[in-house]
Amino acid sequence: MMRRGLLAEFPTGDALIAAVRALHQEGYSRFDAFTPYPLPAVQRLLGWRRSRINYIAAFFGLSFALGAYLLQWWTAARDYPVIVGSRPAYAAPAFVPITFEMCVLGTSLSVLAALFVIIGLPRLWHPVFAIPGFERATIDRFFLGVDESDPYLDRDRTTRALLDLGALRVSLLGEEAPPP
């Protein structure tokens, strides 16, 4: 996630997509986007790969399911057989609800934990918070960032290019120090 550079605010997702396309054509390569909902076209232009979090989810979901089933089998059918309602001690259908619920629990907890690790949460402060009105990135505004490290970036020229492409305003990101 970029910490320094230019941040342009666009009124619509289409305007942001058009701007990324135009800048990409000119040779810019290091972007970041902040939008209220996912824009697959932008993800592709930014070169983002699909997240691999599903493999983490699958591993933990299946492990929890297997563990839950084995635990029930061991405790209720093997180690200390319990007869309930004249059903056999090894009553496989009765084990299924717990197995299923533990699969769901393992999947959701592991995804939550993996997500926090991958995106670096908890993070109490980020340079974008210094931009007034940035909270609308989660409501109805689309922000495009051009990273300071982009070899093509020239503050004045890039600012003008962004405004020409329909940006409502362009702010400088990462100039303010974090609050003490």
Added chain:
Amino acid sequence: MIADDAPYRGALRLRRRALLVAAGGAALFAISLFRDPGRALAGYLGGFAWSLSIVLGALAFLMIVHTMAATWPVAIRRPLEAIVGTLPLFALLIIPLLIGMKALYPWMRPEAADEHLRHLLAHKRPYLNGGFFVARAIVYLLVWNALGLLLRRWSLADDESPSPGWKLRSRLLSAGGLPPLGLTLTFAAFDWLMSLQPSWYSTMYGFYYFAGGALGGLALLVLAIVGVQREGHLVAVGSSHYYALGRLLLTFVIFWGYIAFFQFFLIWIADKPAETSYYLVRLRTSWRPETIALAIGQFAIPFLLLLPYEPKRNPRFLWRLSIFLLVMHYLDVHWLVAPSVHPSGFSFSTADLGGLALCGGLTAALFAHLLHGRPLLPRNDPQLARALAYESR
């Protein structure tokens, strides 16, 4: 590339072949009628309930799409509407069942039942009697036909005289029509399928029938889309649309598995004689392999195949899986019908094959006929451009 706002000229081969299949099915059905009318009608009921569930599943999907004003399904709405447009056919197809109900449903001949069942049937008589049964069937078919035909007609009317009013009407009708659809579908499943074993009941039954039908409806929709794409149509429908359909297929595989398991589970764990009769026939006789095949084929295999990301975007894979799912769904309906009329053990007769070919063939032929001669895209729909550009990763 072929323009999709011009009338579609394909599907004639499908119509011809489907009619041939239906003719063969009619012959088989006629032969089996002479041999054993009760078994013949049960086979016919299987084919009827299979075709109908698929069409009603498609109708429910179309109505949900309209209610939510969903964007991407606009690109695939015409094949869906052609499936839904086959509903009037079922008003004809039900006639043999209404004529032969005495041979098919045990509650029509209480004199043949044992004393316990006769007592139960006397108790259920205010609901399970011939006149009310026919009246209810008429109501169900009227409701479904009104919903399906109006939605299709208004969509086609928008091609000739564009107006946002058509879509608004469709949305209102769909939102208001979903509860009646749910109720009629549930009671139709109770009447036509569950009452084959009149001593047994499950409140989950209507849901179960719908879950399989929704899965079948989506599978048929996938086949229709891949089919017209192979002829060079609907080129703008891409991997993101298939991804959306693949996700829905996975959802309904899980939904069906969930409903099927918990219907079984609740009855198994309570273990009351009146409720277990249904599963005793299906698990303790030679029907057992079909029950297991269903659990594996309609849940485990498609679930594992649809879980990874890439296959859901692949039309070739979805085409094959959809054919498999439609076969499994037929097995599912056969499993609902046949063990109830043939409880002594497994039975798959020419009557089953005939009913399947007759009802399925006629439905497919009418579907092809309705697809032919109309544009494959709702060209004046304001959401169409966004629907075609739909992207999902």
